[in-house]
Amino acid sequence: MKKFSVVIVGGGAAGLSTASSLLARQPSLDIAVIDPAESHYYQPGWTMVGGGIFTPEQTKRRMQDVMPAKVHWIQEAVVGFEPEQNQVILKDQSKIRYDVLVVCPGLQLNxxxxxxxxxxxxxxxxxxxxxxxxxxxxxxxxxxxxxxxxxxxxxxxxxxxxxxxxxxxxxxxxxxxxxxxxxxxxxxxxxxxxxxxxxxxxxxxxxxxxxxxxxxxxxxxxxxxxxxxxxxxxxxxxxxxxxxxxxxxxxxxxxxxxxHAPDFIRSSPLVDAAGWVDVNPKTLQHQKPQYANIFALGDVTNTTNAKTAAAVRKQAPIVAVNVLQYLKGSQQFAHYDGYGSCPLTVERGKVVLAEFNYGGVLNPSFPKWLLDGQRPTAFAWLLKARIIPYVYWNGMLKGHEWMVKPSLANQ
Missing domain, CATH: 3.50.50.60 (FAD/NAD(P)-binding domain)
Structure with a gap:
């Protein structure tokens, strides 16, 4: 049976960003990413495809081209978990063992x-x-x-x-x-x-x-x-x-x-009553003490932040820090504030850039004189159409944590 220090379930934005952030901090870390997909998609771009602004091809890459080089890619589907044994069950019924599990397979369209x-x-x-x-x-x-x-x-x-x-x-x-x-x-x-x-x-x-x-x-x-x-x-x-x-x-x-969460998640012992992975909203560590070596991020969790790639951009470095803290026996973790962003494209050339934390507390990334997030602006359109896609492919997925600085919270 194969065993890794960190096993990440899901090779989407959350999984690849977390793997890259982990490797940026500890290049020797033994990481496996489990995902059966041949392609990786920049899903926020599909709105722009539907608006005649992007081509579909601009939103797609081969998974092998975006997978971090030092990661073991297991191209299989996960069908279940045995958290008491620190094991993930694959579709062929083989099992993968882990020291720490990171769950981020996204959600399922019904x-x-x-x-x-x-x-x-x-x-x-x-x-x-x-x-x-x-x-x-x-x-x-x-x-x-x-x-x-x-x-x-x-x-x-x-x-x-x-x-x-x-x-x-x-x-x-x-x-x-x-x-x-x-x-x-x-x-x-x-x-x-x-x-x-x-x-x-x-x-x-x-x-x-x-x-x-x-x-x-x-x-x-x-x-x-x-x-x-x-x-x-x-x-x-x-x-x-x-x-x-x-x-x-x-x-x-x-x-x-x-x-809703994927079926293999909803049928697992990792979820709350509504079927989402049950994590601490700040540390993104599983709420059950017996599952302390399990973290989750992205769309699959029961956190109340907006389910967006912008949220993942902030969550991934925090999970990376907390996984490494856990592996060295520390209980001092970085905290996620619930940041999410939704660039609302209200016309071609104008975007209302909504940015907010848990509870709807506004959290703008730019001073108001540069970008007023409560008004449609051409600068926010530039971010949506040009800058954010570049940051996604060349920054976030590669472990460059631009505009993110996770720090350990005071105990």
Missing amino acids: WKGIEGLEETLGKNGVTSNYRYDLAPYTWQLVSQLKKGKAIFTQPPMPIKCAGAPQKAMYLSSDHWQKQCHLKDIQVEFFNAGGVLFGVQAYVPALMEYVQKYDINLHFSHRLVKIDGERKHAWFEVTIGDEKNIIETEFDMIHVVPPQ
Whole structure:
């Protein structure tokens, strides 16, 4: 049976960043990353693909090209955990042992959670920027639509990048307005939640664009069924204790599916009652004392931060520090403050850069004179379109912790 000092489950943004941050501090560390994927994706770029700004290829690399050179890449799927024995179970039923486990496989998109969706995705005007192969179809629909009804949906929280459902809507509306088609297109936003955005400070700027594009907002409306051939969608409407179903037609619909932790995570002993990996929100160490050698980060945890790559950028160095602290027997850990960022693309060339910690406390990275995060700015667009992708591929995934300085908290 193979054994490693650190085993990382997941080769996405969280897994690779953590591995690189560990190696930057201790180059001799014996690390395995377990992930079956052939490709690695820059998922924040899919909104830009759906807006006709990026090509799909700009968001994709071969996994072997981004995997840290000193890491043992185990190209298999994980199916279970035996934390009492410090073991991970692979699909072929072989087992990998560890001293410390880092769990970060991301989350699972539940396309089956909406009746009829899987059968019609990618045709009949039904699309989603939440899939690499579908984001180009979003742009095809947007660029071809001249009149009719365009629907954009948002499922119940939590989801990855909570702003992405409306980013697609704003970029589409901006295109239609500039092509003089918006007057003939009815734009509808059906949100299962009760607010436009979870941090109130950014809502006024977003509402200006809702009004600019004449978007009709529908809260507490959850997409439950879709008939692509007939171009009809059904929503469950919740008002107090009452639930009703309404039906509406569409010419195009951008769907965001419900999301949850991967099945092999939800069936494991690592999760809380809601099915997310149960960690201390500050240290990202597992809450159960018997699982003290397990850490988790990224979308799979039960922390209340926004599930974004920006959160991972801050979490990965903190997990790296804490893993090394644990390995040397120290209980003094670095703390994560809940930082997350959501660059809300409200038009081509303008972004509202939402940055906040746990509890919605604003945490801007730049002075207000340079970038006012509560207003749409061209500088924030430059960050979203040019700088952040560069930082992702050339900084974050390679262990360069730009603008992150984890320090040990006082006991």
